[in-house]
Amino acid sequence: MYLKEHIVRVENIKTLQTLDQANIDHKVIALFMSCEGIPMQTNEVTSILNTYDALGSKKIPSKKLQALIQAKQLGEEEDSLPCPV
Secondary structure (H helix, E strand, C coil), X not given: CCHHHHCCCHHHHHHHHHHHHXXXXXXXXXXXXXXXXXXXXHHHXXXXXXXXXXXXXXXXXXXXXXXHHHHHHHHHHCCCCCCCC
């Protein structure tokens, strides 16, 4: 399985990629996303765009992927943990 296949908000990443391909400055993209209710900084836009493609470059074992998904679900169900970024 590829980790890239399990990203919940992939449409947000596609938006970032589309705006980047249109040669829109990352500062403007960050402002746009913030206006859409997704607070972002310029460096976060750059980092996401640079690392997203790397997620699909290596296949990880299903067992590890299931453990990651399960850990995320446990964290979401736990009320005592602070809200993730």
